[in-house]
Amino acid sequence: MPNTREAHRAAHQVGNSRWLESLARFGFIGYGVVHLLVAWLAVQIAFGRSAADGDQSGAMRTLAQQPLGRILLIAVAVGLAAMALWQAIEAAGGHQAEQGRRRALERVLSAGRTVVYLSFAWTAGQVLRHADADTAGQQQAASERVMSAPGGQWLVALAGVVVLVVGAGMVFNGVTQRFAKHLKTRTMSARVRRFTCRLGMVGYLAKGVAYGTAGLLVVIAAVRFEPERARGLDAALHTLREQAYGSILLCLVAVGFAAFGVYCFAQSRYRKV
Numbered sequence: 001m002p003n004t005r006e007a008h009r010a011a012h013q014v015g016n017s018r019w020l021e022s023l024a025r026f027g028f029i030g031y032g033v034v035h036l037l038v039a040w041l042a043v044q045i046a047f048g049r050s051a052a053d054g055d056q057s058g059a060m061r062t063l064a065q066q067p068l069g070r071i072l073l074i075a076v077a078v079g080l081a082a083m084a085l086w087q088a089i090e091a092a093g094g095h096q097a098e099q100g101r102r103r104a105l106e107r108v109l110s111a112g113r114t115v116v117y118l119s120f121a122w123t124a125g126q127v128l129r130h131a132d133a134d135t136a137g138q139q140q141a142a143s144e145r146v147m148s149a150p151g152g153q154w155l156v157a158l159a160g161v162v163v164l165v166v167g168a169g170m171v172f173n174g175v176t177q178r179f180a181k182h183l184k185t186r187t188m189s190a191r192v193r194r195f196t197c198r199l200g201m202v203g204y205l206a207k208g209v210a211y212g213t214a215g216l217l218v219v220i221a222a223v224r225f226e227p228e229r230a231r232g233l234d235a236a237l238h239t240l241r242e243q244a245y246g247s248i249l250l251c252l253v254a255v256g257f258a259a260f261g262v263y264c265f266a267q268s269r270y271r272k273v
Helices: 001-013 020-047 054-063 069-093 100-126 134-148 152-176 178-180 190-226 232-241 246-270
Strands: none
Touching: 001 152, 020 054, 020 069, 020 100, 020 232, 020 246, 054 069, 054 100, 069 100, 069 178, 134 152, 134 190, 152 178, 152 190, 178 190, 190 246
16 A cells, blocks of 8 residues: 555656656647648648648658658657646546546546547557558558458457447547536637637537548448558548539548647647646
């Protein structure tokens, strides 16, 4: 027990450090930039002009190709890693203001965010190393390997259901504006609060549609043994493009991703860290 208390105390000290807070807030800016680039790629896909994957790896490769892009990508990777550390600490013993099941749920959500931010940081590192950072291709290859194993199709289908549920959760988060509880709304003017909440609502709705589509495609890929459908966000955006009025729908999703990117910039200042 003493060792547990000491570990908890050390985590608490790190979690309340100024340097971690500053890096995490900077990480939100990098997170926002990635979403803005995904929005831009989505518009390119909508009009059939994109040569890059319409996901985070495509966005980061696009950033790295710009003047000073690699320097910016290094900064983004550091910020995302700091965000992952912050959420890992929250998952380990944070969310003290919550009680019971609500606190347990928030800690589980923080663990999920830790994985997301770490995957983004890892992808940025792969792009910087000129390694294979084709996230969509890796997801397709991994799905094919798992589906080829006994019971693998069920596992892939389960993973798709999880992603689908995450997408539904994003839509719910956007509709109810539950994300606002993580913001320092009391320090905002009424105008800034309304604008920030609208950005978050539109952003979460768009992300929910995109990730829900990705999850559904993974389930279909597992049922039909079509791993080429299991390409994550990139496949979801291309699938939306193929629907009736797909270009318009995809442009709306792009607007939502752009709104979420700007919302991330607001989080860099107003998020409770």
